[in-house]
Amino acid sequence: xxxxxxxxxxxxxxxxxxxxxxxIGKLLKAAQSKIxxxxxxxxxxKGTWLSGKNEVDxxxxxxxxxxxxELEKKGLSLAKKIIKIMKGSFVIAYAEHPxxxxxxxxxxxxxxxxxxxxxxxKIMSAVDRTPFHVKFVKANLKNPDEVRLLKQFCRANKCYGxxxxxxxxxxxxxxxxxxxxxxxxxxxxxxxxxxxxxAISFLETKEDYKKFKTPLIVIDPVDRNRNVxxxxxxxxxxxxxxxxxxxxxxxxxxxxxxxxxxxxxxKEIEKEFNKRGTRWYLISFEKPNVLDDIxxxxxxxxxxxxxxxxxxxxxxxxxSDFYCNKECVLIFEMETWQVPKIxxxxxxxxxxxxxxxxLKHYKENKVFIEDDKxxxxxxxxxxxxxxxxxHLLKRPEKELLEKGIPSKIAPLMRKCKLCGGxxxxxxIEKLPEDFRIFLKExxxxxxxxx
Amino acid sequence: xxxxxxxxxxxxxxxxxxxxxxxIGKLLKAAQSKIxxxxxxxxxxKGTWLSGKNEVDxxxxxxxxxxxxELEKKGLSLAKKIIKIMKGSFVIAYAEHPxxxxxxxxxxxxxxxxxxxxxxxKIMSAVDRTPFHVKFVKANLKNPDEVRLLKQFCRANKCYGxxxxxxxxxxxxxxxxxxxxxxxxxxxxxxxxxxxxxAISFLETKEDYKKFKTPLIVIDPVDRNRNVxxxxxxxxxxxxxxxxxxxxxxxxxxxxxxxxxxxxxxKEIEKEFNKRGTRWYLISFEKPNVLDDIxxxxxxxxxxxxxxxxxxxxxxxxxSDFYCNKECVLIFEMETWQVPKIxxxxxxxxxxxxxxxxLKHYKENKVFIEDDKxxxxxxxxxxxxxxxxxHLLKRPEKELLEKGIPSKIAPLMRKCKLCGGxxxxxxIEKLPEDFRIFLKExxxxxxxxx
Numbered sequence: 001x002x003x004x005x006x007x008x009x010x011x012x013x014x015x016x017x018x019x020x021x022x023x024i025g026k027l028l029k030a031a032q033s034k035i036x037x038x039x040x041x042x043x044x045x046k047g048t049w050l051s052g053k054n055e056v057d058x059x060x061x062x063x064x065x066x067x068x069x070e071l072e073k074k075g076l077s078l079a080k081k082i083i084k085i086m087k088g089s090f091v092i093a094y095a096e097h098p099x100x101x102x103x104x105x106x107x108x109x110x111x112x113x114x115x116x117x118x119x120x121x122k123i124m125s126a127v128d129r130t131p132f133h134v135k136f137v138k139a140n141l142k143n144p145d146e147v148r149l150l151k152q153f154c155r156a157n158k159c160y161g162x163x164x165x166x167x168x169x170x171x172x173x174x175x176x177x178x179x180x181x182x183x184x185x186x187x188x189x190x191x192x193x194x195x196x197x198x199a200i201s202f203l204e205t206k207e208d209y210k211k212f213k214t215p216l217i218v219i220d221p222v223d224r225n226r227n228v229x230x231x232x233x234x235x236x237x238x239x240x241x242x243x244x245x246x247x248x249x250x251x252x253x254x255x256x257x258x259x260x261x262x263x264x265x266x267k268e269i270e271k272e273f274n275k276r277g278t279r280w281y282l283i284s285f286e287k288p289n290v291l292d293d294i295x296x297x298x299x300x301x302x303x304x305x306x307x308x309x310x311x312x313x314x315x316x317x318x319x320s321d322f323y324c325n326k327e328c329v330l331i332f333e334m335e336t337w338q339v340p341k342i343x344x345x346x347x348x349x350x351x352x353x354x355x356x357x358x359l360k361h362y363k364e365n366k367v368f369i370e371d372d373k374x375x376x377x378x379x380x381x382x383x384x385x386x387x388x389x390x391h392l393l394k395r396p397e398k399e400l401l402e403k404g405i406p407s408k409i410a411p412l413m414r415k416c417k418l419c420g421g422x423x424x425x426x427x428i429e430k431l432p433e434d435f436r437i438f439l440k441e442x443x444x445x446x447x448x449x450x
Numbered sequence: 451x452x453x454x455x456x457x458x459x460x461x462x463x464x465x466x467x468x469x470x471x472x473x474i475g476k477l478l479k480a481a482q483s484k485i486x487x488x489x490x491x492x493x494x495x496k497g498t499w500l501s502g503k504n505e506v507d508x509x510x511x512x513x514x515x516x517x518x519x520e521l522e523k524k525g526l527s528l529a530k531k532i533i534k535i536m537k538g539s540f541v542i543a544y545a546e547h548p549x550x551x552x553x554x555x556x557x558x559x560x561x562x563x564x565x566x567x568x569x570x571x572k573i574m575s576a577v578d579r580t581p582f583h584v585k586f587v588k589a590n591l592k593n594p595d596e597v598r599l600l601k602q603f604c605r606a607n608k609c610y611g612x613x614x615x616x617x618x619x620x621x622x623x624x625x626x627x628x629x630x631x632x633x634x635x636x637x638x639x640x641x642x643x644x645x646x647x648x649a650i651s652f653l654e655t656k657e658d659y660k661k662f663k664t665p666l667i668v669i670d671p672v673d674r675n676r677n678v679x680x681x682x683x684x685x686x687x688x689x690x691x692x693x694x695x696x697x698x699x700x701x702x703x704x705x706x707x708x709x710x711x712x713x714x715x716x717k718e719i720e721k722e723f724n725k726r727g728t729r730w731y732l733i734s735f736e737k738p739n740v741l742d743d744i745x746x747x748x749x750x751x752x753x754x755x756x757x758x759x760x761x762x763x764x765x766x767x768x769x770s771d772f773y774c775n776k777e778c779v780l781i782f783e784m785e786t787w788q789v790p791k792i793x794x795x796x797x798x799x800x801x802x803x804x805x806x807x808x809l810k811h812y813k814e815n816k817v818f819i820e821d822d823k824x825x826x827x828x829x830x831x832x833x834x835x836x837x838x839x840x841h842l843l844k845r846p847e848k849e850l851l852e853k854g855i856p857s858k859i860a861p862l863m864r865k866c867k868l869c870g871g872x873x874x875x876x877x878i879e880k881l882p883e884d885f886r887i888f889l890k891e892x893x894x895x896x897x898x899x900x
Contacts, residue, residue, distance in 0.1 A: 196800035196822075213801065234800045234819050277790035277833065314785075318794055319820075335764075335790055340727035343785070344768055350646035350684045351663065359900040367898040369684050370769075383727065448817040450809040 001251045003184065007145055009257070010152045012051040020044060020054075023107055027058055030085040033078055036060040037116060041130050043171050046137045047144035050151055054107045058082070059131060061116035064124065072098055075113020082111060096125050120222040132222040133172055140179045149184040149256075150174045156258045157243040159236040165296040167233035169240065176202070176218055176228060192244040192449075196234055238447045245449055263436035264443075270425055272443050278318050279337045281385060281420035282427055283330040283393070285412040295324065298406035303330055305404030309392065314339040315385045323438045328409075329431065331442075337385040337421070347374035386420050393418060451701045453634065457595055459707070460602045462501040470494060470504075473557055477508055480535040483528055486510040487566060491580050493621050496587045497594035500601055504557045508532070509581060511566035514574065522548055525563020532561060546575050570672040582672040583622055590629045599634040599706075600624045606708045607693040609686035615746040617683035619690065626652070626668055626678065642694040642899075646684055688897045695899055713886035714893075720875055722893050728768050729787045731835060731870035732877055733780040733843070735862040745774065748856035753780055755854030759842065764789040765835045773888045778859075779881065781892075787835040787871070797824035836870050843868060 012020070024040055031038035042057035043049035060078055062071050076092065079100040083090045088104035090111075102109040115124050120132040141147065154160035154169045162170035180200055181187035194216070199209040202221035209217055212227040215237035220226040247255050264272070273280065283306075288295060299322045307317050316336040323329040347362075348354040350372050359367060362376040369375070382388035393413045395403075400410040419427040428435060462470070474490055481488035492507035493499035510528055512521050526542065529550040533540045538554035540561075552559040565574050570582040591597065604610035604619045612620035630650055631637035644666070649659040652671035659667055662677040665687035670676040697705050714722070723730065733756075738745060749772045757767050766786040773779040797812075798804040800822050809817060812826040819825070832838035843863045845853075850860040869877040878885060 195805065215800065234822050238800070238819060276792040278792060279790075318790070318792065335793070336786060340729075340768070340785055342726040342728060342768065350665065350688070355645065356900065359898050363898060363900060365898075366894075366896045368895050369688060369897060372684050444816075445818050446816045447819060448809050448813060448815075450806065450813060 001253065003149055006149060006152065006253065006256045010050050010148055011145060012049065016051060020056075023104070024056065026086065027056065027082065027104075027109065030082045031058060031060065031078070035074055036062045036078060036113070039131055039134075041112075041134045045134050046141065046147075046175060048137075048141075048147040048151070048171065048175055050148055056107055056109045057130075058109060058111045059127070060111065060113045061131065062113060064115045064117055066115075068097070068124075071113055071115065076100060079111035079113065083109075096127070099127075121225065123223075129220075129223060129226075133220075136221050137172075137175045137179070141175055143178065143183065146178045146182075146184045147171075147175050150178060150187065152256050153184070153188075153243070153247075154240065156256050157239055159239045159243075162231040164231075164293045166236065167231060168236040169232060170228070173216075173218055173228050173232070176200070176221070188244045188247055191241055192248045194237075194241050194244075195449075196237060235447070238449060241449050242447050261437045261440060263433050264440045265436075266425060266429055269428060269436065269439060272439075273424070276333075279334045279385070279421055280424040281332045281334060281337075281389065281418070282424060283332075283389070283413075283416050283418055284327055284427075284431070285409075285416040287324060287326055287328050288408045288412065290408050295328075295408060298408050299324060299328060299330070301404065301406050302409045303332075305406075306330065306332070309403060310334075310385070310388070313382055313388055314343060314380065315388065319442070321442065323435055325432060325434060327431065329435065334385060339380060339383055341379055341383055342377055343380050345376045345378060346370070347376060349373055386418075389418055389420070451703065453599055456599060456602065456703065456706045460500050460598055461595060462499065466501060470506075473554070474506065476536065477506065477532065477554075477559070480532045481508060481510065481528070485524055486512045486528060486563070489581055489584075491562075491584045495584050496591065496597075496625060498587075498591075498597040498601070498621065498625055500598055506557055506559045507580075508559060508561045509577070510561065510563045511581065512563060514565045514567055516565070518547070518574075521563055521565065526550060529561035529563065533559075546577070549577075571675065573673075579670075579673060579676075583670075586671050587622075587625045587629070591625055593628065593633065596628045596632075596634045597621075597625050600628060600637065602706050603634070603638075603693070603697075604690060606706050607689055609689045609693075612681040614681075614743045616686065617681060618686040619682060620678070623666075623668055623678055623682070626650070626671070638694045638697055641691055642698045644687075644691050644694075645899075646687060685897075688899060691899050692897050711887045711890060713883050714890045715886075716875060716879055719878060719886065719889060722889075723874070726783075729784045729835070729871055730874040731782045731784060731787075731839065731868070732874060733782075733839070733863075733866050733868055734777055734877075734881070735859075735866040737774060737776055737778050738858045738862065740858055745778075745858060748858050749774060749778060749780070751854065751856050752859045753782075755856075756780065756782070759853060760784075760835070760838070763832055763838055764793060764830065765838065769892070771892065773885055775882060775884060777881065779885065784835060789830060789833055791829055791833055792827055793830050795826050795828060796820070797826060799823055836868075839868055839870070 024044070028038050028040070039059045039061055040056065041059050042055065044056055060075055062075065066074070076098060080090065083100065083102045083104070086104045088102045088109065090100050090102040092098050093101045097113070099113065100111040102111055112127050114127040114130070117123060117128050120129050123129050151160055151171065151174050154174065159166065159168035161168050177187050178184065180202070181190055196215040197213070197217070199217040201219045203219060203224055214227060214229045214232060215234045216229040216232050218228040220228050243255060303320050303322055307320050310317050310332065314336065315334060317332055318335040319333045321331050323331065347358040350369060355374055358374050366377045367374060382391065393416060397410045400413055401407065405413065474494070478488050478490070489509045489511055490506065491509050492505065494506055510525055512525065516524070526548060530540065533550065533552045533554070536554045538552045538559065540550050540552040542548050543551045547563070549563065550561040552561055562577050564577040564580070567573060567578050570579050573579050601610055601621065601624050604624065609616065609618035611618050627637050628634065630652070631640060646665040647663070647667070649667040651669045653669060653674055664677060664679045664682060665684045666679040666682050668678040670678050693705060753770050753772055757770050760767050760782065764786065765784060767782055768785040769783045771781050773781065797808040800819060805824055808824050816827045817824060832841065843866060847860050850863055851857065855863065
């Protein structure tokens, strides 16, 4: 297949390039001052940006002699001035330090104050490192278009972006990988054989790997103590490896522009349900108005916390996950959803020093010995999943927080919709169509890479 | 309460004593020879035998210069001669060495050849120790009637006998305990506070305990390397401690002569079943014609092996046990007896060196990642307990043996009766009445000792 056909689609055309150049010229002019040096960072400067991605990073480099407080004050003040000259609007955002998120016409412009340091291993704030990244990439990247292909490939395979929703490949990793492997095709051929723990270095000594344990370890060429792959999840990593695998076997345009998935029909879903023999429970609520970087980790933690509670009550979870669009849906596919009234707790060994406490605690219950361990029979409060869930979701917010339901979700539990068992199909009918695409992926998911 | 009233019932009367004396006189006379010294052992000699227990142990002590082969040959020959003189019958039984089980009138007479040694810590065969036990008890036991009370107390509370069926208190332990505590009442008061790992010594140094881990450690006063409590199970130990507890609170004749338990009615059993919400499966077969010391451990192992297989197939066992009378019944009270078609196997960590093997093995299945572990979805062969059991019990004997079903039981599986679910009550109706007593104990069992 001809990768140039892909590039035609994703590479900014002349007009787009010139508009961007003109914006940057004006920005740099507006940023002139005696107190800081302006520097364009990000994919624009490195020539690896994708068409339609109108995002510019403008860094303002201050002398390290400035206190952090002064840096914040003077930095924001200068940034505001720039936006004013450019006739844009802004909000102030907070990472390690405050920065400015501006909007100028169709462009998103982040203006980030930082320190101008000389040794990137001695940074004062994470953003101080960025100028060094730009410098390294500009000095070493011979073919920025290959990075564009890689970014688009990752995007189509749902592993592009180091944000907490995707937990995928950052733009910087894409650039480093192309620098390392020379071309997109070369990288893909190699990556098809990768396994979790794969390490890539640009340095001469290799000892640095051992202190990191992530699916892909990429030692930052400007700071040997930093793993650029830290934010990449095992799922995203193997999604990428699997895509590379498939691409090597049969390259096609589809790896860059995914065919629209035909959602399952309700009939098909019902058929899958019956084939699997599991029972499904859905908890849905409106997506709270918070950043994806906040709600996605919370949804993950929420599903885990609920999983744990179900297991503790004897309800065995086969798989669980969440769907998040306008609506959030927590999904639990159950192996056991009904349990006997009586249950057995396995206690300490009869020789254990904790045995006495156990016997005292269960003075009113029936206690006996199995395999030299004390065991006790107790009655369960809940014998069905639905009963348990109905009870749980009505608990006070404080109690839910204590049980590990995250802060942005706990307040929504009371008014969430709960469905399970025979009602699941009816509930799915009312959900957006892409929920059925989500389910299709659930049923068809396969990350095997051998 | 007056313990003398108990003694009146359990202590041999004058007539019984005299009959026994007369037998022993004749036995010793018949045992006169130039090659071995005859010695009466067992509870008769120690004066701790219970009325109606017409069992005599006659030991024949040979010089240690004799080879084991000669000992066996000469010992059995002399034993046979004795039985002939006494006009009894016999079978040859095998422990560490062969011995003779004789029957003389109403008496069971074991004739055991052994070595006459001087140091019991340097025995050549386990039976060589017995004469030293007799000597120690005779020299130290001041009140044999207290031992009789203890034996009867243990018997009524189902923990008397070191055999593999009971795994309880041997006669020798009972004697040692009375020697240690002086009287039955004193012992019971102390034992009510015992916990697993309790150690009793007749020696001065106490280091000996540490090498033993049994519920009750009794260092043999004639051999400091031997734990007389080795055969006692935690269950029997706590059955005893619990009985002592209850006796101390409210002493009564019932602790020596158990009231007949009224078996549950079918209605009561049904009520319990419903209250518990579990499902029951019974596997029954005729008791094979082998010694209790063989079949009981095999029944225990069999239940464990089946437990394991059920769990592996997703069927969760709440409790399991066996009943053994003319018929043997393996009993499984299930928490889960039905599972979905689909199941999930949790595989190695994505970083593990075993990951590759896992991925290769499940090349045809759907594989994905959960919590940095590879997982795979596979279809189960059996989704109901009954289906699984029906399949299992028809397997060839060889396969059952490989799966851990013991040798005397595996051949019976093919013709056993299996019932489960709604049929259980009907099956119980056909079983002997004492099976319902067994079930009553199942439901009411409680060994809490605090």
